[in-house]
Structures are given as structure tokens and as C-alpha cells.
Amino acid sequence: MRRILKLLVAAAVIGVAVGLWLTAPDRVAPERFASLSGDVAAGEKVFTASGCASCHHVPGAEDKLILAGGMAFPSDFGTFYAPNISPDPSAGIGDWKVIDLANAVMKGVSPKGQHYYPAFPYNAYNKMTDQDVADLFAYLQSLPADATPSKPHDVGFPFNIRRSLGGWKLLFFSDDYVMDVPADLERGRYLVEAQAHCAECHTPRNALGGLDTSRWMAGAPNPSGKGTIPALTPDKLTWSAEDVAYYLESGFTPEYDSVGGHMAEVVDNFAHLSAEDRAAVAAYVKALPAPKADTSGSSSY
Amino acid sequence: MKKSFATVAVLATLATTAMAEVPQAVKARQGQFNIMALNLGILGGMAKGQVEYNAEAAQAAADSLVAVSMIHQTALWPEGTDADSIEGTRALPAIWANIDDVVAKWGAFGEAAKAMQAAAGQGQDQIGPNMGAIGGSCKGCHDTYRAPQ
Numbered sequence: 001m002r003r004i005l006k007l008l009v010a011a012a013v014i015g016v017a018v019g020l021w022l023t024a025p026d027r028v029a030p031e032r033f034a035s036l037s038g039d040v041a042a043g044e045k046v047f048t049a050s051g052c053a054s055c056h057h058v059p060g061a062e063d064k065l066i067l068a069g070g071m072a073f074p075s076d077f078g079t080f081y082a083p084n085i086s087p088d089p090s091a092g093i094g095d096w097k098v099i100d101l102a103n104a105v106m107k108g109v110s111p112k113g114q115h116y117y118p119a120f121p122y123n124a125y126n127k128m129t130d131q132d133v134a135d136l137f138a139y140l141q142s143l144p145a146d147a148t149p150s151k152p153h154d155v156g157f158p159f160n161i162r163r164s165l166g167g168w169k170l171l172f173f174s175d176d177y178v179m180d181v182p183a184d185l186e187r188g189r190y191l192v193e194a195q196a197h198c199a200e201c202h203t204p205r206n207a208l209g210g211l212d213t214s215r216w217m218a219g220a221p222n223p224s225g226k227g228t229i230p231a232l233t234p235d236k237l238t239w240s241a242e243d244v245a246y247y248l249e250s251g252f253t254p255e256y257d258s259v260g261g262h263m264a265e266v267v268d269n270f271a272h273l274s275a276e277d278r279a280a281v282a283a284y285v286k287a288l289p290a291p292k293a294d295t296s297g298s299s300s301y
Numbered sequence: 302m303k304k305s306f307a308t309v310a311v312l313a314t315l316a317t318t319a320m321a322e323v324p325q326a327v328k329a330r331q332g333q334f335n336i337m338a339l340n341l342g343i344l345g346g347m348a349k350g351q352v353e354y355n356a357e358a359a360q361a362a363a364d365s366l367v368a369v370s371m372i373h374q375t376a377l378w379p380e381g382t383d384a385d386s387i388e389g390t391r392a393l394p395a396i397w398a399n400i401d402d403v404v405a406k407w408g409a410f411g412e413a414a415k416a417m418q419a420a421a422g423q424g425q426d427q428i429g430p431n432m433g434a435i436g437g438s439c440k441g442c443h444d445t446y447r448a449p450q
Contacts, residue, residue, distance in 0.1 A: 060445075226384055227391070227449035246349065250436040256338040256345055258436060260391075264444030271433075 023166020025109040028102045036134040038098065043139025046132045048272050049195040050125065052140075054265035055082045058148075064268075067092070068146035073119050074224055077209060078155030080119040088145040098137040105133060108169065115165035117153065118172070118209065126175040127194035172210035179216065181287065188284030191277055196266070201229045204294075218291035224262070235290045244282035245275070323389040330377035331390075333369050340365045341435065344421065344428050354425035363414070363421035366435070370411035374404075384448050391448040403446060410438040 047053070057064040059071050068091070069082040086092040093101070100111040108115060108122035116122065125133075158164060178199070181189050192198050203211045204220040219231030231237060239247070243254045248270035251259035259267045270278055340362040346352035347359055381387070383394040396403050413434040420427040 222449050225448065226393075229449060242349075250345075250432060251440045252341065252345060252432075252436055256341040257334075258439030258443050260440075260443030260447040261449045262444070263449070264440040267440060 020163075022170055023163050025113050025115055025166070026107050026169075027109060028099065028106055030099050032130050033098050033102055033134060036098070036130060038134040038136070038138025040135075040138045040142050042132075043135035043137070043142075045273070046128075046136040046195065047139050048269050049191055049277070050128075050136070051196055051266060051269050052085070052136075054262070054269060056085050058146075065143050066146050067140075067143060068148040069150050070148070075119065075209070077159040078153060080117055080153045080155070081151040083150035084146065084148055085140065086146040087141050087143060088147050091147045091149050092145060093140065094145060096137075098134055101137045101140070102130070102133050105136075106175075108165075108173070115162045115169065117155070117165065118168060121197040121200050123173055123211075124194055124197035124200065126173070127177060127190070132195075168208065168210070171208065178213050179284075179288070181284070185280075185284055185287055187277070188280035188282075188287075191273075191281050192284050196269070196281070198232070201262070202232055215291040215294060217285075217288050218294075222261070227261075231291075232285050233288050233291050234286075237285070241279070241282040241286045244285050245278040248278045248281060249275070324379070324382055324387070326377050326379050327382050327387070327390050327392075330374075330392075333372055333377070337366060337369050340369075341432070344417070345432055347425055348428040348432050350425075356422045356424075359428065360418075360422040363418040366414040367411070367418045370407075370414045374407060391450070393446050393448055396446045399446075403442065406438065406442040409441060410435065413438045 053064045053067065055071055055073075056067040056069050057071070058066060058068050067084065067086045069084040071082045073080040073082070084092040087094040089095045096111060103109045103111070104116065104120075105122055105125040105128065107126065108118065108120065110116060153160075177189060177193050179189060179193070199211055199217060201223065202217045202219060203213070204215050204218060206212050217232040219233075219236065220229050222229055237244075239254055247253055247259065248267060250271070251264065251267040253259075270281070343352070343362040344359060347354045378392075378396065380397060382390060383392050383397065384390050385394050413431070417428075417431040417435060420431050
């Protein structure tokens with residue numbers, strides 16, 4: 001009896017140790033960023049393509065470059081609030097080094113070693129090049145500082161245990177691209193999958209909040225309430241590549257309805273990219289395969 | 302048996318029709334947006350070069366946009382016609398909670414339409430930039446006040 005108990009205790013200790021090891025935050029090797037220097041102008045392009053301001057600007061504010069956060073993102077797991085990422089040293093990221101930003105966007109890990117919630121799309125940004133992250137850092141540090149403290153997330157048990165996000169990452173974190181593409185679609189794929197993180201809304205999620213990559217861009221319920229986020233897959237989307245590119249530039253659909261919801265913010269970003277980049281995104285979208293049949297029954301995000 | 306089944310089916314259809322009856326004010330406001338879309342389509346087709354530029358047709362389309370912008374909106378947006386209260390609309394309740402902002406944004410559309418009116422007859426290359434401005438005014442409202450499909 002005593003021996004069995006001992007064995008059980010030992011097994012539990014090992015189990016916890018393995019669990020902690022598996023869920024421990026992974027970090028970027030600092031050498032990768034030691035010799036990189038960031039360029040502010042190039043960083044602005046990364047910032048625009050990645051849609052940082054679309055979530056981190058103050059809700060309702062005219063100046064979308066004051067990144068004091070506060071926008072609410074309701075989900076099945078609770079409501080997340082975009083944090084302050086302005087260069088204020090205490091409320092924002094003013095005291096960060098480039099490696100801190102790299103760990104945040106490429107690993108989803110804070111400077112103190114906590115996991116970030118995947119409402120922050122690091123599972124897309126982890127595909128960015130190191131140089132793009134260094135440029136982005138330079139640009140972010142050039143923006144106006146704001147001392148408004150970040151609003152705490154409103155997330156209940158057990159999702160409020162940050163360590164459990166290590167398990168989420170084990171299941172879903174991947175810096176491999178989802179779609180295999182020929183060389184001429186690589187730019188579009190980089191914009192869509194690494195920067196603009198289109199799939200975060202356009203792809204349905206499983207019960208644990210991971211993207212269902214077998215139904216990549218097949219449309220999903222609107223995470224913030226009414227309606228659905230439309231499918232971009234060829235079984236649903238009938239627009240031509242030119243239609244997609246014009247929509248991203250002007251916000252007009254082929255029927256001259258106008259963009260709405262959070263996508264209006266996305267169009268604001270794409271309108272500032274080059275015509276070549278919009279065409280590249282459109283080409284990627286038109287190359288998407290039809291999704292596998294929906295077997296999940298519900299895609300409850 | 303067959304007959305009663307048919308009666309139930311007919312009644313059910315009638316009931317659904319009655320429930321789906323969209324208030325006239327909602328139809329009217331959606332109608333004005335359709336008039337906008339139709340005329341923007343004429344201008345957009347010319348801007349993109351899909352349709353040959355015609356100064357008169359461009360001017361007429363721009364004039365129509367201005368005409369829509371001059372419709373008084375109060376009667377089109379009665380309380381209780383938001384997407385949470387009725388079917389058949391994507392108008393969010395936030396419209397009624399922020400009416401001053403909505404009115405200002407409607408005014409911005411009017412300004413953009415006037416700029417298009419002044420430019421549309423002056424040449425094909427004048428349309429594109431004004432399309433951008435009008436699109437911006439549409440987005441300005443739709444990003445917060447309209448639900449996705």
C-alpha cells in the first residue's frame with residue numbers, strides 16, 4: 001500500500017514537472033535580434049499591414065495612432081481588452097527592447113514570461129521575418145505615448161490561469177504556413193497569413209478556440225455578436241481578383257455596398273498599402289481551396 | 302389529413318410573411334442606400350475604366366447622390382427598428398445611443414457627395430479620388446453602426 005502511494009506521488013510529481021515544462025513560455029533567441037536595426041518608415045508598412053492600430057487604438061478616437069488600447073473583444077472564454085502598446089514606459093511598452101516585442105509577437109510571451117491570450121494574433125505574427133519585427137519596433141517607439149493603464153481582461157476560471165495557455169500553444173501554436181503556394185503567391189501569403197491575420201476572423205474555430213485549418217477562410221460566426229464573417233473560399237466568394245483588390249482599396253463591394261464592422265478598419269489599412277500588395281492579397285484569396293465539409297456540427301467561437 | 306396538413310402549411314407561410322414584414326421606414330432607408338449603391342456603381346464603373354466615361358451620366362449619378370444626402374433622415378430611423386428589435390435590418394442599437402455622431406457622419410457623406418457633384422462632369426480622372434472620399438464616409442458609419450451579414 002505504502003509503496004503504491006509512493007509511486008503515485010512520484011508519478012504526480014513527474015506529471016506536474018512535465019506539465020510545467022511543456023507549458024513553459026518559449027522565447028526567441030536574443031542573438032537573432034542583436035545585430036538588427038529597425039527602420040521607422042519600413043516599420044510603418046509592417047504596422048499597417050499587420051493591422052496593429054485596428055485593435056489597439058482607443059475606441060471611437062479620431063487619432064488612431066494613440067495606441068492606448070481599451071477595445072473590447074467578446075468571446076466564448078470572456079471579454080478581452082486590447083492593452084496599451086503606446087511608448088509610455090509604465091502604461092505601455094516604452095521600456096521594452098526589440099527582443100521583448102519579438103517575444104510578444106512571435107511567441108506570445110510577455111517580458112515577465114507570461115503567456116498572452118491568443119486574442120492577440122501571435123499565431124500569425126510568428127511567421128513574420130525578424131527584420132519586419134525590428135522595423136515594427138522602431139515605428140511603435142516613434143508613436144505618441146499615452147499613460148492610460150491597460151484594462152484587465154474579463155476572463156473567468158479556468159481560462160484566467162495564464163499557464164494553461166501553454167497547453168493551448170502546444171495544440172495550436174504553429175509558425176508553418178497553412179497554404180502551400182507557388183513563388184508568385186508568396187507575397188500574398190505573407191500579407192494574409194503572417195501580417196493581416198485574416199484567418200483570425202474568417203476561419204471557424206474549434207471548441208478550444210483553435211483555428212480549424214481544414215476549413216481555412218471558410219467563414220465563421222462573428223465573434224463580437226450578430227451575423228457571420230463571410231467565407232473567402234471559392235465555394236462562396238464569387239468576386240474576381242480585381243473585385244477583391246478594389247474592395248480592399250475603396251471598401252466597395254462589386255454591388256457598391258460598403259464595407260462594415262471591423263472590416264472597415266482592415267480596409268483603412270489595405271487602402272494605405274501599395275496596389276501591388278492589394279493585388280497579391282487578392283491573388284492569394286482567389287487561390288484558396290474549397291473547405292472540407294463541416295463535420296464539427298457547430299463552430300462556436 | 303392531407304387537407305389539414307396543407308392548411309397548416311398555408312397558415313405557417315402566412316405567419317412567416319407577417320413576421321417578416323419590414324417596417325416602411327426600414328424599407329425606405331434601405332431604398333435610399335440602394336439608390337446610392339446604384340449611382341456609385343455608375344461612377345465606379347467609369348473610374349475603373351469598365352464603362353466608357355460619359356460626363357452627362359456621371360453628373361446625373363453624382364447629382365443623385367447629393368439628392369439622397371438631402372433626404373431628412375429622422376422619419377427613416379424610428380426607435381425600435383434596430384437589429385436587436387426586428388428582423389430584416391443590420392442597423393445596430395448604437396445608432397440611437399450616439400445619434401449626434403451618426404448625424405455628423407451622415408453630413409460627411411453629404412460633403413463627399415457635393416465634392417463628387419462638382420467634379421464628376423470634369424473628366425474621368427476626377428471620379429476616382431472622390432469615390433475614395435465617399436467610400437470613406439460610408440466606412441465611417443458602417444464600422445460601428447452596422448452588423449455584418
